[in-house]
Amino acid sequence: MSTASHGEYYIPEPSKWPIVGTVALTTSVIGAVNTIHAGEMSLLLPVGLLMIAYLFFGWFGSVIDESMAGKYSAQVDKSFRLGMMWFIFSEVMFFAAFFGALFYARVLSVPWLGGAGNNAATHEFLWPAFEAVWPLLSNPDNTKIVAPAEAMGAMGLPAINTAILLTSSVTLTWAHHALRAGNRLHLNLGLGITVLLGCIFLVLQVEEYIHAYNELGLTMSSGIYGSTFFLLTGFHGFHVTMGTTMLLVILIRCLKGHFTADNHFGFEAVAWYWHFVDVVWLGLYIFVYWL
Amino acid sequence: MNAVVEEHHDHDHKPTGIGRWLFSTNHKDIGSMYLWFAFTMFFIGGALALLIRAELFQPGMQIVEPEFFNQLTTLHGLIMVFGVIMPAFVGLANWQLPMMIGAPDMALPRMNNWSFWLLPAAFGLLLASLVMSIMGLGSAPNFGWTFYAPLSTTYGPDSTDYFIFSVHLMGISSVMGAINVIATIMNLRAPGMTYMKMPIFVWTWFITAYLLIAVMPVLAGVVTMMLTDRNFGTSFFDAAGGGDPVMFQHVFWFFGHPEVYIMILPAFGIVSSIVPTFSRKPLFGYSSMVYATASIAFLSFIVWAHHMFTVGMPVAGELFFMYSTMLIAIPTGVKVFNWISTMWRGALTFETPMLFAIAFIFLFTMGGFTGLMLCIAPADFQYHDTYFVVAHFHYVLVTGAAFSIMAAVYFWLPKWTGNMYDEKLGKLHFWLTCISANVLFFPMHFVGLAGMPRRIPDYALQFAEFNQIASVGAFVFGFSQLIFLYVVIKCVRGGEKATDKVWEGAHGLEFDLPSPAPFHSYTTPPVVK
């Protein structure tokens, strides 16, 4: 099944990676559940995660080799582009679920618990003392679920983090322009700064979490405010981690001399992803921290 | 053009051994794996259903414990939705899309294989909990296929966490599959095949893929919230912390209603391929079919709370979701009208695929009508959570989606295998299936309207006769499917040779290829005029 026999189409050889991926994911999820249930690390979890790392290196490695060997036509390139685009769209929808939960709580269910609409009875009979104020510094049932002492403000760390991410989008675009102009120095510089900014963002985010847990009493289990706060910012932070790692890989590839001025889909895919992560942050900043 | 294909066909060296399947990058092999997977799950899910029907044969507790009964209904629903209908449609897409648009394969063949292999893993996890439950080691998921909080959060058994990750794996599989479909259709169409020249099955799958990409991640989101509510103290679905169990239902049904269209749009595509073939007339109103499909997909995002009329929504919400749901009947009606107009004054013959397609049109429409009854909010206060709902969704899913899949298998099997199936046995299968399905599901309307609740192992005496009739129908239906299995195996093994065109009235690029179709469908793109 050589490439040539398919005319102008490219069809990859049979590949072991899908099976590796399946085994890796299955091992990881069983490990994750066992860890949760036992309350201590199950060996399967790190093994599974290592396998996922191996999968990424192996699979993407072979795709990079094929690409460098010039096997990909413009058509394959377009398939990859479509794939990445719609993958990002699916990520948008994943975040939409959590934003939806946030809006539902803020606009509907919390006011209802406070007696709004035709829900007076719930309020009256279950939690008459509850007042609907966002962010919730008092939960309907404060004995069962301890509310945070203070809310996370929008100034300070979150504002700095916003500036950092916005700047990183600019430096990444700068790198992209440099790549297209054939200026490798600026390309590497721009990418390097972007990776650095990504790392700083993550460090500050950890800083903020420590502050929230230790000083504000704002935790995952402090009611709907903490739940939405940590799941939204947490998944965003996870995506920043992924994005930074991907940028790092691209930086290493750039240093190795990969990519040309008009053929650099790997770079673009990661750039799209980074901008997406950036936009999600803006939504977070506005609706979780600010308003 | 044919010569090129033929020549290539001669040295069509397929990989051999187990590696052919494990490492496959071939759309036909992957399609076959999907179809066989779905077929296997069909029998497993079916066995659970027969246990349910055996228990319900008469009032009182006979065969299973109530706790286990709940696990049966839950797993039956999950398996049929995620393990049968969806994978079967993906299998059909894999086989047909590249051939129909004149491509050699799917756009991203390796990812294609990954999409498939995640499914056995996901269902392995899910079925493992059932096996454990049978062995007396804890309970399998027992909260219904809709896994409402707090049944699945506060009260869910330990296996719920495996269930959550199993859903994650299915979700990843579906999203990757959908991305592949979109990339294939947008990028690999033969020169000259504009969007409005695509076969309608391609169109319906194209739109289905968008639905999948849009809602599977939302499902992943809701099970993630379940996971953290169960294990990490969040209170998304707990009012004590300011959350709301009803919010679960909103997020779930935002996924869930588009999901039911994911399970029916490809069926529309199949019926729209079969009816013209056996009517020997082109499809009536091609472009209106496309627009109707798109409108249904759009509407499916704004009707979800018709599943929640009784949870205490504001009246404005009740009205909005009632009227938006009613709107869906319009594009659906356009489709039914078009199918019937296609048959009007056609030179009809009634081979097995056509029989299933006609049964689909009639019975799916009945399901649509009961849907319209259900979407009238005040009436739904009476119907909700009764067997009437069960009757509704079995008409749209069994005599709708499942019938279309059977029709598709009979329709394209000769193209896939190069052999005709046994027409006599096919017809026998059809008549047994069609009659028994109605014996099984029709009485459910009556007991439902009379007030029999769904998801219960025991019921009041006055419902006994209709339940007995339904159970008899169920067993006939179940065992009739063994005929289907036999016909398929027989056809794969041999039989009268099929011509390239297979059916006298057949049209489309897949029927220009030889039967059986070569391993790599179109290695040089055909030109479509």
Ligand code: HEM
């Ligand atoms: C004209 C089209 C349709 C209308 C107006 C409609 C309406 C409804 C309504 C109002 C309900 C909620 C009933 C209740 O729980 O009280 C319902 C349930 C359901 N429908 Fe439909 N429907 C339509 C088509 C379909 C189709 C095409 C499918 C799938 C192929 C489908 C699958 C289902 C399922 C699975 C349920 C039950 C979910 C559950 O509670 O477990 N429906 N339908």
Ligand SMILES: [Cu+2]
């Ligand atoms: Cu619905």
